[in-house]
Amino acid sequence: MSDHHLPTSTPAALEARAALYQLIRHFFASRHVLEVELPLLCQHFVTDPFIQPVVAERNGRQAYLQSSPEYAMKRLLAQMPRCIYSLGKAFRDGESSRRHNCEFTMLEWYRVELDDRALMAEVAELVKAVVPDLAVNYLSYRDWFFNELGVDPHCATREELQTLGAQWIEINPDGLSKDDWLDLLITHRLESRLPQGLTFIYDYPVSQAALARIAPDATGQPVARRFEAFLNGMELANGYWELTDATELALRFTADQRRREELGLPYIAADERLLAAMKDGLPNCAGVALGVDRLLMQSLGLEHIQQVLTFSTARA
Amino acid sequence: MATYSINDFRTGLKVMLDGDPCTIVENELVKPGKGQAFNRVKLRNLATGRVWERTFRQTDSLEGADVMDRDMEYLYTDGEFWHFMDPDSFEQFAADAKAVADAAKWLREQDKCVVTLFNDAPLVITPPNHVELEVTETDPGLKGDTAQGGTKPATLSTGAVVKVPLFMNQGDVVRVDTRTGEYLGRASKD
Numbered sequence: 001m002s003d004h005h006l007p008t009s010t011p012a013a014l015e016a017r018a019a020l021y022q023l024i025r026h027f028f029a030s031r032h033v034l035e036v037e038l039p040l041l042c043q044h045f046v047t048d049p050f051i052q053p054v055v056a057e058r059n060g061r062q063a064y065l066q067s068s069p070e071y072a073m074k075r076l077l078a079q080m081p082r083c084i085y086s087l088g089k090a091f092r093d094g095e096s097s098r099r100h101n102c103e104f105t106m107l108e109w110y111r112v113e114l115d116d117r118a119l120m121a122e123v124a125e126l127v128k129a130v131v132p133d134l135a136v137n138y139l140s141y142r143d144w145f146f147n148e149l150g151v152d153p154h155c156a157t158r159e160e161l162q163t164l165g166a167q168w169i170e171i172n173p174d175g176l177s178k179d180d181w182l183d184l185l186i187t188h189r190l191e192s193r194l195p196q197g198l199t200f201i202y203d204y205p206v207s208q209a210a211l212a213r214i215a216p217d218a219t220g221q222p223v224a225r226r227f228e229a230f231l232n233g234m235e236l237a238n239g240y241w242e243l244t245d246a247t248e249l250a251l252r253f254t255a256d257q258r259r260r261e262e263l264g265l266p267y268i269a270a271d272e273r274l275l276a277a278m279k280d281g282l283p284n285c286a287g288v289a290l291g292v293d294r295l296l297m298q299s300l301g302l303e304h305i306q307q308v309l310t311f312s313t314a315r316a
Numbered sequence: 317m318a319t320y321s322i323n324d325f326r327t328g329l330k331v332m333l334d335g336d337p338c339t340i341v342e343n344e345l346v347k348p349g350k351g352q353a354f355n356r357v358k359l360r361n362l363a364t365g366r367v368w369e370r371t372f373r374q375t376d377s378l379e380g381a382d383v384m385d386r387d388m389e390y391l392y393t394d395g396e397f398w399h400f401m402d403p404d405s406f407e408q409f410a411a412d413a414k415a416v417a418d419a420a421k422w423l424r425e426q427d428k429c430v431v432t433l434f435n436d437a438p439l440v441i442t443p444p445n446h447v448e449l450e451v452t453e454t455d456p457g458l459k460g461d462t463a464q465g466g467t468k469p470a471t472l473s474t475g476a477v478v479k480v481p482l483f484m485n486q487g488d489v490v491r492v493d494t495r496t497g498e499y500l501g502r503a504s505k506d
Contacts, residue, residue, distance in 0.1 A: 050352045094323070094353070094374070097345035171354075171371040183351035184371065191348075210350050228349055238349060264375070 004315050008306035016300055017308060020130060020292070024087060024107060027126055033083040033109060038072035040065055040089060044271035047256035048210070049263055052093040054102065065091040068289055069108050070211070071274045074242075074282055077110055081283035085109035087292070098304045099234060102313040105292040112285045116212070116225045116241040119286040120200045123229055123237055126290075127198050131231070131299050135197030141204050141223075145182075148190055153182055154205055154221050161185065179207050194233045202227035211252070212240035229290075231298045239288030246278035317380040322355045322372050330362070330383040333370070337362045337381035337434050362432065362439055381434065388431045390423045398423065400431050400438065411438035419443045421476035422494045443494045448503040449473050451488050454480065467499075 028035065045053045045064040054065040066072070069086045076084060090106040111119055124136045145153040149164055161181035162173055169188045176184075182205065202225075206214055209224030217223045225241035243249060253270040260268065296308040306312035320331060325343040332338070338359035347353040355372045362383060388400040388409070397410040398420065409431060413420070415438045422443040423429070430442040454470035467479040470490070478492055480499050491500040 048350065050347070050350060095345065095347060097347075100345060100347065169371055170369065171373075172376070180352060183348040184354065187346040187348045187354065188356070188371070208350055235349065 006315075007310050008312045008315060009308055009310060013296070013300060013302070013308050014310065017296055020296060020299070021087065023129060024126070024292075027129060028085050028109065031083075033085050033111075036073070036076060036084045036086055037088065038066075038069040038076075038086055040091075042066055042072070044071070044273065045268050046071070047253050047260065047268045047270060049256055049259045049265060052265075053268075054091040054093045067092050068106060070287070070289070071271055073108060073110055073287070075274060075277040077112070077285060078277035078280045078282050081112050081285075083109070083111050096313065099294060099297075101293065101305050101309060103316070104305075106289050107292050108287065108289040110242075110285050110287040112283050114286045116202060116227050116239060116286050119239050119241075119288055120202065120227055120229070123239065123288055123290065124198060124200075127229070127231065127236070127295065130295060131198075135195065137195055137197060137199045139199060139201055140217075141201050142217075142221075144190060144201055145185070148193065149185065154223070165189075179205070182208075191230065191233050191235075194230050196232055198236075199230045200227050201230065204228075209243075209252075210240065211243050211249070213243045213245075215241075227288075231295070234294055234298060235291075236294050236298075237288050237290035239286060241286045242282060242284075244278070244282040244284065246275055249278050250275060317382055319377050319379050321377045322357075322374050325355065325357060330381040331359070331378040332381045333359055333361075333368065333378060336364075337383045337439065338368070339383075341367060362434065382436075383439065384433050385430050386433060388429055390425060390427050390429050392425055393420075393423075398441070400429065400441075409433070409438050411441055415439055416441045419494075421474055422447050422449075422492075424449060424474055445494060446491055446500065447494055448489050448491050449476070451480065451484060451486050451490060454484060454486055456485065 025035065041056060041058065041063050043063060046067055051067045053067065056063045056065055068090050069088060073084060073086060086108050088106065089103055091103050093102060095102055128134045142152055142154060145151055151160060151164065158178040158181060161178060165181050165185055169184050203217055203223040204226040206222050206224055209226060212224045212226035214222050214224055227239050228235060229237040293305050293308050297305060302308060320329060325340050327340055329340045330337055331340065338361050340357060341360050342358040344356045345353055346356055353374050357370050357372060359368050359370065361368060386402060389403050391399040391401055397412060398416045399408060399410050401408045419441040424447065427447065428444060431438050432440040449472040451470045452473050455468055466482055468482055469477050470480040470484060471477050478497055478499050480490055484490065489503040491503045493500055
């Protein structure tokens with residue numbers, strides 16, 4: 001007898017979700033951050049080589065369910081420079097695991113005139129409001145690697161990282177890049193050794209800047225002003241001190257497209273509407289996206305994301 | 317055989333890895349930050365029982381392994397091979413000592429076993445979870461070391477040695493769990 005008609009969560013988890021939404025809305029209302037609702041069905045999609053779209057069709061033309069409200073929010077910010085947040089669904093094809101569901105809930109917000117450091121502090125305040133007695137740690141990407149593995153991730157070569165990684169990771173190394181090895185060391189070694197509580201990792205390698213601006217750190221090393229928050233070892237949020245340079249954005253789109261081609265992935269056109277908005281001018285701001293389902297999992301002590309979803313994608 | 321991509325990997329799927337047939341125990345997607353997705357896969361080597369952990373990219377694939385579990389009846393051993401028969405087709409298979417391994421000490425003629433075939437040859441023999449075997453040798457009566465929890469060793473008709481209660485005697489039939497080698501109780505004689 002199949003149980004595929006049944007919900008994957010308990011009534012208690014549904015109540016916790018409803019309460020969390022109230023908390024989030026109150027948190028931002030009290031800080032005068034405006035809730036905005038963005039389109040899910042769009043003509044364009046991110047060029048990010050490692051985010052795959054759920055493709056739809058509209059009037060006989062291909063359209064995409066959005067993997068994040070980021071582009072739409074930046075287009076709003078360019079015309080309306082004020083702090084905004086979005087609490088809504090996002091879609092990423094092929095992502096299914098204990099921590100991933102193809103359709104998930106994302107909280108994304110932008111703070112005008114703040115940088116990544118100030119935004120990390122606000123993420124901590126929000127998470128503390130959900131998970132009481134939370135320890136908060138801050139660690140640069142470089143210190144994380146140096147303390148655990150004795151290497152400087154900005155300077156290390158692919159070969160050095162591969163030699164280190166081979167201690168814990170059995171994989172065919174052909175075609176793996178330096179960034180792949182940095183990621184593998186995180187998923188297979190560093191992540192599980194993070195302390196309990198909320199840990200911010202900041203100042204990412206320039207090669208992993210995504211849409212963060214690049215600036216020299218205290219040692220003069222150029223770093224991406226990007227951060228990730230881990231809650232009890234689980235990736236929870238990703239934020240940037242936002243890139244505002246439209247020319248640089250166009251270059252990053254092109255770099256993504258080249259990487260997609262190398263990997264044999266479908267071509268994704270650059271979103272010229274975002275580029276046009278960036279030319280109009282994105283205000284100086286910082287933005288972050290937070291996985292709401294994962295925050296619920298952690299606050300309830302649940303092991304599988306489906307336990308906080310009414311119906312997981314497999315049962316939807 | 318078919319080729320399976322990482323997204324087809326399901327628990328129980330049989331694939332070839334490094335020339336050995338394996339069964340997938342666990343397949344977990346890991347996707348760090350903005351990076352590429354990997355799959356951390358645990359596979360049990362069916363020939364050795366050892367569990368391997370390997371990491372694959374989403375574009376990787378593995379060849380399927382021609383492995384099948386079949387219920388068969390144990391016939392006899394000629395000293396070199398152990399012979400099994402499919403009771404439906406009457407097809408017979410000879411397993412070597414490597415395939416039979418520890419199962420040898422539980423095999424009683426006409427008992428039902430699971431024979432795992434790899435490319436149509438026995439790879440692993442799994443005895444029934446519970447077997448009933450006669451005690452062929454044990455110290456008589458209640459003599460025994462009570463410090464060992466009131467048990468004494470007994471040799472069974474197949475050669476297995478298990479710990480039995482002190483009151484068991486030669487000729488008694490015992491029920492044993494073959495997975496743990498533990499005595500479960502006295503069985504009535506046929």
